[in-house]
Amino acid sequence: MAYSCYITFPTTFYAIRAESILKQESTAFKMVPVPRTISSSCGTALRCSCDEIGKIKYTLLQNELELEGFYRLKEEGLKTPTVEELDLNE
Amino acid sequence: MRDRLFIIIAGAVVGLLAVVLVLQGNPVNMGFCIACFIRDISGALGLHRAGVVQYIRPEIIGLIIGAFATALFVKEFKPTGGSSPVLRFALGMFMMAGALIFLGCPLRLVLRLAGGDWNALIALPGYVVGVWLGTIFLKNGYTLGRSQEQSNVNGYAGPFIAVILLILLVAAPAFIFFSEEGPGAMGAPLVLALGAGLLVGVLAQRTRLCTMGAIRDIILFKDFHLFYGFAAIFVVALIGNLLTGYFNPGFEGQPVAHISTLWNFLGMTVVGLAAVLAGGCPMRQLILTGEGQGDALLTVFGMMAGAAFMHNFGLAGSPAGVSPAGQWIVLISLIVLGIIGLGNSKLLSGNK
Numbered sequence: 001m002a003y004s005c006y007i008t009f010p011t012t013f014y015a016i017r018a019e020s021i022l023k024q025e026s027t028a029f030k031m032v033p034v035p036r037t038i039s040s041s042c043g044t045a046l047r048c049s050c051d052e053i054g055k056i057k058y059t060l061l062q063n064e065l066e067l068e069g070f071y072r073l074k075e076e077g078l079k080t081p082t083v084e085e086l087d088l089n090e
Numbered sequence: 091m092r093d094r095l096f097i098i099i100a101g102a103v104v105g106l107l108a109v110v111l112v113l114q115g116n117p118v119n120m121g122f123c124i125a126c127f128i129r130d131i132s133g134a135l136g137l138h139r140a141g142v143v144q145y146i147r148p149e150i151i152g153l154i155i156g157a158f159a160t161a162l163f164v165k166e167f168k169p170t171g172g173s174s175p176v177l178r179f180a181l182g183m184f185m186m187a188g189a190l191i192f193l194g195c196p197l198r199l200v201l202r203l204a205g206g207d208w209n210a211l212i213a214l215p216g217y218v219v220g221v222w223l224g225t226i227f228l229k230n231g232y233t234l235g236r237s238q239e240q241s242n243v244n245g246y247a248g249p250f251i252a253v254i255l256l257i258l259l260v261a262a263p264a265f266i267f268f269s270e271e272g273p274g275a276m277g278a279p280l281v282l283a284l285g286a287g288l289l290v291g292v293l294a295q296r297t298r299l300c301t302m303g304a305i306r307d308i309i310l311f312k313d314f315h316l317f318y319g320f321a322a323i324f325v326v327a328l329i330g331n332l333l334t335g336y337f338n339p340g341f342e343g344q345p346v347a348h349i350s351t352l353w354n355f356l357g358m359t360v361v362g363l364a365a366v367l368a369g370g371c372p373m374r375q376l377i378l379t380g381e382g383q384g385d386a387l388l389t390v391f392g393m394m395a396g397a398a399f400m401h402n403f404g405l406a407g408s409p410a411g412v413s414p415a416g417q418w419i420v421l422i423s424l425i426v427l428g429i430i431g432l433g434n435s436k437l438l439s440g441n442k
Contacts, residue, residue: 013231016310031311033298036093040166040381042298042370044311078092 002075005050005086007057008034008043008068015044021063027052037081038071057088093297094318100293101322107286108201108323109330111149114278118336118345119205121327122149122290123198124372125189125361126346128390129397130274131255134267137394138401142272146259148280150376152287154252157295157380159288166295169245171384174234177430178385181368182375182392183399184423188220188360190397190406191353191420193346195372196301196361200320202347204327206339209347209354216355220362221305224431228310228366231436237385245382248390256284273346291380300374302365346409353412353420360423367431 009015019031029048034041048056050072060067070086108121120126126143133144161167189195192213194202199217202210224232258266259280269275277283293299297319304320307313331337341349348354365371368389370378375393378386400406405416412420432438 010236011231011233012228012310013233016229019311032313033093033303033307033315036096036296036298040161040295040298042300042303042316042374044307044313075092078095081092 003050004047004073004075005053006035006038006071006073007046007048007053007060008038008071009045010066010068012044014065014067015046017063018046018060018065021060021065022046022056025059027056027059029056035073035081037073037083038069053086054088094315097297097299097315097319098322100297100299101319102326103293104197104290104299105204105323105326106330107290108327109334109336111278111283111286112336113334114282115276116278116283117273117276119202119207120194120198120273120346121201123194123201124150124376125186125195125393126193126198126273128372128393129186129190129401132394132397133269133274133401136265136267137398140401140406141267141274142269143274143401144267144269145274145277146255146266147277148256148259148284149287151252151256151259152284152289153291153294153373153376154248154380156288156291157377158249158252160292160295161381167245167382169240169242169382169384170237171240171244173237173385174434175385175388177234177434178368178388179392179395180426180430181364182389183396184427185361185364185368185372185389186393186396187400187405187419187423188357188364189372190400191357191360191412191416193348193407196358196365197323197371197373199358200301200324201327202344204324205331205344206337207344207347208339208341209344209349212351213354213358216358217362218305220359220364221302221366222309223359223363224366225306225309227431227435227437232367232431232434234367234369234434237383240384244384247384248379248382248387291377294373294377295380298374300371302362302371302374305362306366348407348409348411350407350411353407353417356420356424357407360420360427363424363427363431367427
């Protein structure tokens with residue numbers, strides 16, 4: 001059983017900017033298609049460890065990025081992942 | 091893992107159905123061709139009078155209704171619209187213009203490649219260049235603006251039109267044009283073609299199969315997820331063509347194709363760029379239409395109008411090649427697409 005956290009963006013532009021900002025940090029992340037269980041739209045999401053999502057969100061907002069949503073997925077092989085939308089508002 | 095398996099299965103099914111549809115009567119290397127089929131529908135409705143390409147293609151109806159039914163079933167039917175409608179229509183027109191220069195949408199490009207049509211080998215890098223040009227705009231903030239939620243009636247418009255087309259196809263009233271010769275006269279039996287469209291509609295809605303996204307995601311993020319679907323279409327169609335004797339390698343004498351290298355390349359460059367700016371390849375636009383996106387429906391309308399424009403003014407490519415006027419359209423398309431890209435990105439000051 002594995003948990004991953006995802007951040008989605010309103011447009012691809014913000015996803016691209018998020019990648020270039022985080023590349024300068026020592027944060028582990030990967031840009032991936034938005035998981036099918038989160039949305040049927042075909043955007044790009046940022047996948048990261050759930051321990052770091054708060055820190056990443058802070059960094060991105062500091063850089064004036066627009067973010068759309070925050071999710072935690074439980075992914076188990078071929079089973080349908082379970083999605084939990086995270087409320088990260090302070 | 092799970093998503094990847096599904097998209098490979100979806101691609102494989104599309105490749106397999108494409109071979110079956112050709113065996114059952116569709117033009118060669120045209121088991122599925124979204125641009126060609128929309129062009130045929132445009133002709134059947136009398137929007138253009140190219141007598142050899144007029145038919146209400148059941149595959150298109152199936153794709154929209156399949157995606158619609160699936161989206162309703164899984165509660166993903168979400169009527170939206172209002173994101174730069176005029177530009178969406180124009181992008182649809184240009185996407186069709188490029189496709190009718192090359193003679194095929196990106197899906198047919200893959201199928202032509204799987205049939206040994208090496209002209210598609212020229213067009214593929216052209217398509218990649220088009221998508222790459224589009225990503226330059228994306229990196230610089232290109233967006234057509236957020237779409238707004240709309241009433242359900244807006245979302246039902248696309249599926250409703252698909253049903254009307256099906257009624258017209260079955261009833262075949264005198265005012266609908268059906269080709270008596272040429273590619274438009276070649277088609278798999280209605281039930282099979284409709285069933286194939288429905289199945290692909292379901293699969294594409296579930297997996298978001300998109301021939302533009304496949305290339306875009308590799309260029310932007312080195313992500314190969316959508317590409318697996320793209321590759322699966324090719325591999326299965328190639329095996330199918332080899333087994334059924336439809337693999338005929340070469341440049342010349344290919345079905346519904348020409349050998350003008352430059353225009354094959356640039357035609358698909360136009361399609362790639364327009365698809366990135368519109369947010370999806372022709373097939374994806376049909377699926378989004380089924381999900382209730384009015385913006386995608388407008389892009390499809392743009393494609394229909396583009397087909398009429400290209401055929402009424404003798405601009406479309408043909409086995410004889412691309413006319414000088416058609417060549418001008420390619421260049422004009424690239425310029426206008428560049429303007430649309432620039433005008434909606436942050437490359438020009440003043441855009442927020």
